[in-house]
Amino acid sequence: xxxxxxxxxxxxxxxxxxxxxxxxxxxxxxxxxxxxxxxxxxxxxxxxxxxxxxxxxxxxxxxxxxxxxxxxxxxxxxxxxxxxxxxxxxxxxxxxxxxxxxxxxxxxxxxxxxxxxxxxxxxxxxxxxxxxxxxxxxxxxxxxxxxxxxxxxxxxxxxxxxxxxxxxxxxxxxxxxxxxxxxxxxxxxxxxxxxxxxxxxxxxxxxxxxxxxxxxxxxxxxxxxxxxxxxxxxxxxxxxxxxxxxxxxxxxxxxxxxxxxxxxxxxxxxxxxxxxxxxxxxxxxxxxxxxxxxxxxxxxxxxxxxxxxxxxxxxxxxxxxxxxxxxxxxxxxxxxxxxxxxxxxxxxxxxxxxxxxxxxxxxxxxxxxxxxxxxxxxxxxxxxxxxxxxxxxxxxxxxxxxxxxxxxxxxxxxxxxxxxxxxxxxxxxxxxxxxxxxxxxxxxxxxxxxxxxxxxxxxxxxxxxxxxxxxxxxxxxxxxxxxxxxxxxxxxxxxxxxxxxxxxxxxxxxxxxxxxxxxxxxxxxxxxxxxxxxxxxxxxxxxxxxxxxxxxxxxxxxxxxxxxxxxxxxxxxxxxxxxxxxxxxxxxxxxxxxxxxxxxxxx
Numbered sequence: 001x002x003x004x005x006x007x008x009x010x011x012x013x014x015x016x017x018x019x020x021x022x023x024x025x026x027x028x029x030x031x032x033x034x035x036x037x038x039x040x041x042x043x044x045x046x047x048x049x050x051x052x053x054x055x056x057x058x059x060x061x062x063x064x065x066x067x068x069x070x071x072x073x074x075x076x077x078x079x080x081x082x083x084x085x086x087x088x089x090x091x092x093x094x095x096x097x098x099x100x101x102x103x104x105x106x107x108x109x110x111x112x113x114x115x116x117x118x119x120x121x122x123x124x125x126x127x128x129x130x131x132x133x134x135x136x137x138x139x140x141x142x143x144x145x146x147x148x149x150x151x152x153x154x155x156x157x158x159x160x161x162x163x164x165x166x167x168x169x170x171x172x173x174x175x176x177x178x179x180x181x182x183x184x185x186x187x188x189x190x191x192x193x194x195x196x197x198x199x200x201x202x203x204x205x206x207x208x209x210x211x212x213x214x215x216x217x218x219x220x221x222x223x224x225x226x227x228x229x230x231x232x233x234x235x236x237x238x239x240x241x242x243x244x245x246x247x248x249x250x251x252x253x254x255x256x257x258x259x260x261x262x263x264x265x266x267x268x269x270x271x272x273x274x275x276x277x278x279x280x281x282x283x284x285x286x287x288x289x290x291x292x293x294x295x296x297x298x299x300x301x302x303x304x305x306x307x308x309x310x311x312x313x314x315x316x317x318x319x320x321x322x323x324x325x326x327x328x329x330x331x332x333x334x335x336x337x338x339x340x341x342x343x344x345x346x347x348x349x350x351x352x353x354x355x356x357x358x359x360x361x362x363x364x365x366x367x368x369x370x371x372x373x374x375x376x377x378x379x380x381x382x383x384x385x386x387x388x389x390x391x392x393x394x395x396x397x398x399x400x401x402x403x404x405x406x407x408x409x410x411x412x413x414x415x416x417x418x419x420x421x422x423x424x425x426x427x428x429x430x431x432x433x434x435x436x437x438x439x440x441x442x443x444x445x446x447x448x449x450x451x452x453x454x455x456x457x458x459x460x461x462x463x464x465x466x467x468x469x470x471x472x473x474x475x476x477x478x479x480x481x482x483x484x485x486x487x488x489x490x491x492x493x494x495x496x497x498x499x500x501x502x503x504x505x506x507x508x509x510x511x512x513x514x515x516x517x518x519x520x521x522x523x524x525x526x527x528x529x530x531x532x533x534x535x536x537x538x539x540x541x542x543x544x545x546x547x548x549x550x551x552x553x554x555x556x557x558x559x560x561x562x563x564x565x566x567x568x569x570x571x572x573x574x575x576x577x578x579x580x581x582x583x584x585x586x587x588x589x590x591x592x593x594x595x596x597x598x599x600x601x602x603x
Contacts, residue, residue: 004105006224007202008602011224011227015239018239019453019463020462021462027059036211041097056077068083070083072115079131087129088133089235090119091135091137092137104142118165121156125165134148144199200228253424254478257419258283258482273316284413287413287441322407324482325404330445331479333352337353338453341455352390365411369399370383371383373399374392418439421436451468454470455469505544505564513527516540517530534581537571569588
């Protein structure tokens with residue numbers, strides 16, 4: 001039988017990267033301490049089962065998932081908020097002192113495991129429930145967690161076992177007592193598949209030191225344990241920074257600042273100007289429309305008809321293109337700022353998107369074109385000192401666009417305009433309540449962006465200031481939404497780009513080796529067996545050209561690059577710049593992100 005997985009090794013590697021909030025970790029610690037302190041060896045199974053149930057409810061599940069007994073199962077976690085929803089997790093709880101029925105790392109084939117098999121078959125075969133995600137056996141201290149896909153493969157897909165189970169449930173066997181099923185059917189069958197059973201194991205007593213320690217640095221040791229019992233893991237729910245899911249709060253407030261609204265037309269989602277009566281002259285698009293109109297900029301367009309059939313359509317189209325250009329730059333710069341601070345170990349002097357450095361739209365314009373688009377020595381003295389820590393970016397994003405040259409730059413917007421705060425705002429007042437009232441547009445934009453964490457997740461860490469993380473993948477999704485949905489175009493989700501890159505690139509790599517080496521391989525495994533010269537193999541993989549003719553945010557190309565690196569890892573040819581093989585690392589694509597872990601499973 002395989003060695004059990006640690007909580008860290010059991011987690012989806014993309015979920016491993018997501019930072020829990022400090023408040024979540026503190027709540028988890030308080031509830032876990034309460035659970036451990038209430039342990040009482042003289043009490044029975046019911047007492048301990050209720051403690052486990054209270055801990056799970058109070059820490060994770062109370063709002064959205066019903067937890068209770070079901071039939072003979074000690075505890076189940078439902079996929080929804082009431083008992084009518086399907087069962088997602090089955091838990092068998094034993095009291096700590098009852099050693100005879102509880103499974104151990106030395107012996108899994110005990111009554112607790114046999115009970116899980118019976119309860120799983122009842123859900124899967126009798127109730128046709130395809131939504132069980134995990135099964136858990138615990139004696140309060142020790143926890144054994146099994147993935148339901150394993151139970152499905154080993155038990156529900158075995159015709160002989162299912163036939164015996166159906167006969168037992170139908171009362172057609174020598175006995176109808178469950179102990180008969182455990183001893184005569186489950187136990188001998190489990191013995192035949194014993195070596196294939198995988199599971200996650202941990203003992204809560206091993207976490208006493210970091211739990212009761214005042215040193216906050218020790219809290220990192222609790223992160224994997226916190227996550228392994230969460231609904232994101234046990235119920236396999238999407239997690240906040242899954243690149244396939246949009247952060248709707250961020251997106252909604254960003255549209256408000258721009259002055260846009262999302263509407264549905266048939267099956268398409270379109271972005272449009274706010275309705276008359278709901279427009280704010282402080283939003284980027286309305287301010288731009290006012291300036292375009294008052295300065296008669298439309299008359300300077302070489303082909304006005306391409307922007308619409310009448311003056312109003314043209315004003316909106318041009319203002320939309322300008323606003324999206326400006327917001328694209330600002331969002332990109334927010335990512336850059338977060339990376340600079342992160343690379344310099346949290347040094348806030350690398351922050352530049354704030355009112356201390358940028359007091360007006362004119363200053364923002366200077367940042368775009370006099371700082372980011374110029375090498376340090378080519379910058380004028382006004383901006384050299386103010387933005388001394390902002391690097392030069394050799395990027396067309398910071399060159400004036402044709403439409404800016406003909407119409408407006410962001411410096412044309414009015415600094416004194418006010419914008420009402422969004423009703424669902426992320427901004428909080430000093431009492432922790434939602435902010436209300438008005439802010440100047442620039443101040444609102446900076447405070448809104450500052451309410452989120454744009455730093456990339458690179459290590460197991462705790463989010464100390466409780467900010468929601470907006471990573472490059474989520475931002476890419478938003479980029480493509482606001483840049484494409486004005487035409488009703490569709491953002492290709494990560495699971496699709498990942499699948500397409502995986503399927504096509506692996507075939508292309510095999511084909512390229514066959515052409516170059518005159519081999520006849522059909523898979524990467526075949527290639528792996530034949531490769532002798534690592535340097536030559538890298539050269540062959542590197543010679544493959546990948547083109548995305550409809551490139552938007554670059555999402556597809558990043559997915560392709562991730563897959564190329566994962567292919568090199570699988571062929572065991574990944575090497576550093578000096579040609580040394582990188583053998584102590586595991587590189588794989590998970591949730592459309594490249595995840596690199598060491599031998600201990602650490603990021």
